Amino acid sequence: MREIVVLNPNRVVFGEGSMQRFVSDFVEKGFKRMFLLSIVELRTTLAPFLEELKSHGIAIITDESIVGEPTFDDFSAVLLKAKDFDADSVVGIGGGSVLDVAKLVAAQLKNTQTLDEIKGIGNLKERKIYVACIPTTSGTGSEVSPNAIFVNNLGEKVGIISPYLVPDAAYIDPVLTVSLPKSVTAATGIDALTHCLEAYTNKFAHPFVDLYALEGVRIIAKYLKRACDDGTDLEARSQVALGSMYGGMCLGPVNTAAVHALSYPLGVEYHIPHGLSNALLLPYVMEYNIEADASKYERIAEVLGAEKKSNSRETALEGVKIMKQLIVDCGLPISLSEAGVKEELIPQLAAGAIKVQRLLKNNIREIAVDDAIAIYKAAF
Numbered sequence: 001m002r003e004i005v006v007l008n009p010n011r012v013v014f015g016e017g018s019m020q021r022f023v024s025d026f027v028e029k030g031f032k033r034m035f036l037l038s039i040v041e042l043r044t045t046l047a048p049f050l051e052e053l054k055s056h057g058i059a060i061i062t063d064e065s066i067v068g069e070p071t072f073d074d075f076s077a078v079l080l081k082a083k084d085f086d087a088d089s090v091v092g093i094g095g096g097s098v099l100d101v102a103k104l105v106a107a108q109l110k111n112t113q114t115l116d117e118i119k120g121i122g123n124l125k126e127r128k129i130y131v132a133c134i135p136t137t138s139g140t141g142s143e144v145s146p147n148a149i150f151v152n153n154l155g156e157k158v159g160i161i162s163p164y165l166v167p168d169a170a171y172i173d174p175v176l177t178v179s180l181p182k183s184v185t186a187a188t189g190i191d192a193l194t195h196c197l198e199a200y201t202n203k204f205a206h207p208f209v210d211l212y213a214l215e216g217v218r219i220i221a222k223y224l225k226r227a228c229d230d231g232t233d234l235e236a237r238s239q240v241a242l243g244s245m246y247g248g249m250c251l252g253p254v255n256t257a258a259v260h261a262l263s264y265p266l267g268v269e270y271h272i273p274h275g276l277s278n279a280l281l282l283p284y285v286m287e288y289n290i291e292a293d294a295s296k297y298e299r300i301a302e303v304l305g306a307e308k309k310s311n312s313r314e315t316a317l318e319g320v321k322i323m324k325q326l327i328v329d330c331g332l333p334i335s336l337s338e339a340g341v342k343e344e345l346i347p348q349l350a351a352g353a354i355k356v357q358r359l360l361k362n363n364i365r366e367i368a369v370d371d372a373i374a375i376y377k378a379a380f
Contacts, residue, residue, distance in 0.1 A: 001206075001207070002206065004206045004209070004253050005252070006209075006249075007166045008144055008166065008249060009144055009167045009169050011025070011168070011169040012169070012172070013169070013171045013172070015172075016173060016234065018173035019171060019173045022132065022171040023049050025169065026053060026132070029130065031058065032088060033058075033085065033086060033088045033089065034059070034060045034087065035081070035082040035087035035089070035105065036060055036061065036063070036090075036091050036092075037063050037091070037098050038092075039094045039095070039098060042094065042136065045176070061081070065077065065078060066078070068271075069097055069274065070150055072115060072151070072158075074150075075115075075150060079108055079109070087109060088129070089106075089130040089132075090102050090106040090129055090130070090131045091132045092132075092134065095140070096137065096140025096142045096188075096274075099133045100150070103148050103165045104160060106127055106130070107127040107129075107162075109128070110128040110129055111127070111128070113125065113126070118160055119158055119159075120158075120160070120161070122162060124165065125164070127165075130168050131168055132168060132171065133167040133171075134170070134171045134172075134173065135170075135177075137180060137184065138177055138188055138240040138241045138244035139192050139275055140191065140248065141248015141251060142248060143171075143245070144245055144248040145165075145166070145249075145251040146161055146162055146164075147160075147251050147255075148165055151267075155268045156268060156352075156355070157264045163252075172241055174234060174241045177237050178232055178237060182228045182330075183331065185224075185227050185231065185240075185330075186275075186327075187274075187275030189228075189275070189330070190275055190276075190278055190326075190327060190332065191279075192220055192240070192243055192244035193221060193243065194247075195247030195248065195251060196213040196215075196217045197213070197259075197286075198256040198362075199212075199251075199254040200300065201296045201300065202255070203257075203361070203362050203363065205296075206253060208253070209249075209254045212247075212249050213247075213254075214300075216243040216246035217243075220239075220243035220244070222305075223236040224236075224240055225329045225330055227240050228329075228330045228331060257360070258288075258289070258363040258375075259281050260278065260356075261356035261358075261363075261367075263277035263281050264277075265348075266280065269345065269349065270339070270341060276332060276339070279327050280336055281375070281376075282327075283327070284375050286319070287317070290313060290316045290317065290320070292365035294316045297319060298312040298313075300319050301316050301317075302319075304319050306319045306322055335379060336376065336380045341380070343377075346376045346377060347369075349372075350376060351369065354372060
């Protein structure tokens, strides 16, 4: 059994009321200058919590500039604000993009390394500032992962992956996800499910991570439609949030593979949200990979609720059908054409995807440019 390194936050608090626990924990820590990254839509929700923090003498400056997938320029502007404020702590409350920026701001506030030096895997060597992450979507799992993803000047997605990006604390309060619209609930939920599925079916899969991965697939598949149909269904919201956290825990030791690699160019060329990009490609990458290891996908099919067929491959393909139906039931498009992708751009998308070797090397079946083209065409 290969060596595995599992890095999670020192403190993970999960459940209704976690936001109040964050306030009391933060006060106990003794920090006095909080740099808060959040979103405009949370102002009313967060107001009473922030007032309580201020009543303890904590100065808070809030940045709400991150509204989409962050660029390095976005990050640099936010970092400057945090430096000017002389923050002694950073808190991210929002979706994955907000959390990614919060983590990197904390890392770079007192860091001697330049931004170019820390890009890639394992290059960031320090973080001296406390950071806590509180997700308001159930998708990226960034609150428990060592990953932060940014868009560079060429429009390409670049990962910064380091143990120093694992937050000091994560607070997952499903109540904060209740106001999410159906489309965002669906797309981020499929993103979280994809993290789990790609960790289990990964070339570098590990039994320790398999526990989180399979359970994450199971509970997200079971409860996501309910969360989409009724955003106030707290049981469904809680289960999907738990599955999302499991997905985040898979990202450090194992990471994702071809679905994510092929989804990146859709974000670059069409600005399709990350979760939706994954949803558009997931069933078709599953079909492609089944030919390499049907038994892995047979197990996925089983936790999705598929009936056992005459052989592993048939059962695995039944799982693909269930996945397609789940995506449709959650109100998402099931083909690239529905999402407005033009067929003549497929070779360009494939060329972009092949550059993401960081993830493609994890895929259980090798993918060359022609294979990527075939997957995109199948998804069309």
